[in-house]
Amino acid sequence: AQSVSQHNHHVILSEAASLELGCNYSYGGTVNLFWYVQYPGQHLQLLLKYFSGDPLVKGIKGFEAEFIKSKFSFNLRKPSVQWSDTAEYFCAVTNTGGFKTIFGAGTRLFVKA
Amino acid sequence: DTGVSQDPRHKITKRGQNVTFRCDPISEHNRLYWYRQTLGQGPEFLTYFQNEAQLEKSRLLSDRFSAERPKGSFSTLEIQRTEQGDSAMYLCASSLVLQGNYYGYTFGSGTRLTVV
Numbered sequence: 132a133q134s135v136s137q138h139n140h141h142v143i144l145s146e147a148a149s150l151e152l153g154c155n156y157s158y159g160g161t162v163n164l165f166w167y168v169q170y171p172g173q174h175l176q177l178l179l180k181y182f183s184g185d186p187l188v189k190g191i192k193g194f195e196a197e198f199i200k201s202k203f204s205f206n207l208r209k210p211s212v213q214w215s216d217t218a219e220y221f222c223a224v225t226n227t228g229g230f231k232t233i234f235g236a237g238t239r240l241f242v243k244a
Numbered sequence: 245d246t247g248v249s250q251d252p253r254h255k256i257t258k259r260g261q262n263v264t265f266r267c268d269p270i271s272e273h274n275r276l277y278w279y280r281q282t283l284g285q286g287p288e289f290l291t292y293f294q295n296e297a298q299l300e301k302s303r304l305l306s307d308r309f310s311a312e313r314p315k316g317s318f319s320t321l322e323i324q325r326t327e328q329g330d331s332a333m334y335l336c337a338s339s340l341v342l343q344g345n346y347y348g349y350t351f352g353s354g355t356r357l358t359v360v
Contacts, residue, residue: 230299
């Protein structure tokens with residue numbers, strides 16, 4: 132069955148700490164991978180995406196993610212978090228046609244000022 | 245605002261009533277999607293349209309649910325005979341797919357449905 136697993140449901144960090152959010156997926160065939168973010172009171176927004184090529188992709192606000200095909204993983208990283216990164220982060224995978232995306236359950240990140 | 249618009253933002257209804265939600269996608273986008281999100285979960289796929297054609301429906305979309313996208317523009321999602329289990333955030337998203345290239349979703353703010 133197609134699925135996306137996010138390792139942590141809640142993460143609490145202090146400002147300037149490094150962040151890594153785990154994501155593993157189970158999906159047959161070629162996939163496109165995404166991280167979406169939902170800031171408090173706002174709608175889901177695309178943070179970054181991987182389609183092909185360089186497995187290390189960079190997104191907005193200093194976020195990056197690495198696709199490791201052999202591990203079926205697409206972990207999100209940021210070297211130094213800020214209070215404004217407090218949000219819920221969703222990993223998502225879709226087939227190359229893009230018609231059906233499977234989302235993980237989300238990770239709530241709280242950054243202490 | 246050129247984003248995805250959803251109306252209403254909130255809806256409280258009594259069990260057994262019918263409700264209808266509307267989504268206005270980004271005008272240049274040719275695909276429109278409906279998702280449902282419950283507390284502590286990520287969005288779950290319900291259905292999607294390519295222009296005016298509804299091309300896939302999830303098993304989550306029981307026969308009480310119907311979605312339309314007349315003329316390939318806005319879309320409506322109707323729930324008949326609502327049940328308490330229908331309480332959720334209903335999300336609409338749109339995307340542009342050209343020659344097989346897909347660029348990710350733009351989500352609306354959602355309609356939060358509470359069935360009492």
